[in-house]
Amino acid sequence: MKKIISLLSIMLVLAVSTHSFAQLGFGVRTGLNISNMRVSGFSGVTESSRISYHVGAILAYNFSDNFALESGLFINSKGANFELSQALTNTLTLTLNQTLSPLFLEVPINAVYKVDIKPVKVIIYGGPYFAFGISGNRTNEYSASGLPAGTSLSALLAQLGIQNETIGLKYGTGNTDDLRGFDFGLNFGAGVEYKNFLFRVQYGLGLTNLNPVSANNEVLKINVLSFSVGYMFGN
Secondary structure: OHHHHHHHHHHHHHHHHOOOOOEEEEEEEEEEEEEEEEEEOOOOEEEEOEEEEEEEEEEEEEOOOOEEEEEEEEEEEOOEEEEEEEEOOOOOEEEEEEEEEEEEEEEEOEEEEEEEEOOEEEEEEEEEEEEEEEEEEEEEEEEEEOOOOOOOHHHHHHHHOOOOEEEEOOEOOOOOOOEOOEEEEEEEEEEEEEOOEEEEEEEEEEOOOOOOOOOOOOEEEEEEEEEEEEEEEOO
């Protein structure tokens, strides 16, 4: 958290101290995430995307009408859905449907290029992001096929010592943790600006293996496709 505050403070001081050469803009942005996780090394696991959200504040340091440096602070909900089936007998198969829904505090640092084609400006941008896991849930839901006559799913789960549950995510690097607590990646985006309004499409490519224990070369990396709207003040 101290690093985040220091980064934003440095950007603010630079922008204010060089105001004759650049204009400082502040705004807000929110929207929809379509998040997934690239998985490798996990046998029998299939993944699918989940719908989530992002919301946050933007700090833009405008060097000219065409170029800006942009940062901010966002609450970003990510994650994915996973399915894993295991044959317990020749006829009985147990399936786990798991949803990981991590919540990250994220700082992007983007270079922004703008082309004025009145009445709008078309923008393209890109840069790194730094994200810190702060909350989230893990949901486990089980189903079974081929249950023996007279055996219920709840009885089977009790026999196996497992249950349907939603619990808080654990961040760390231990065997009992769900995800690593730090993520780094790259953002690429495009959009339009109309007066003070923003409309953007962004793709976030996670580069960090979030699997807490990677001794078996098991990899979890986050991808996010985002659609957002925003508004800039004093820009």
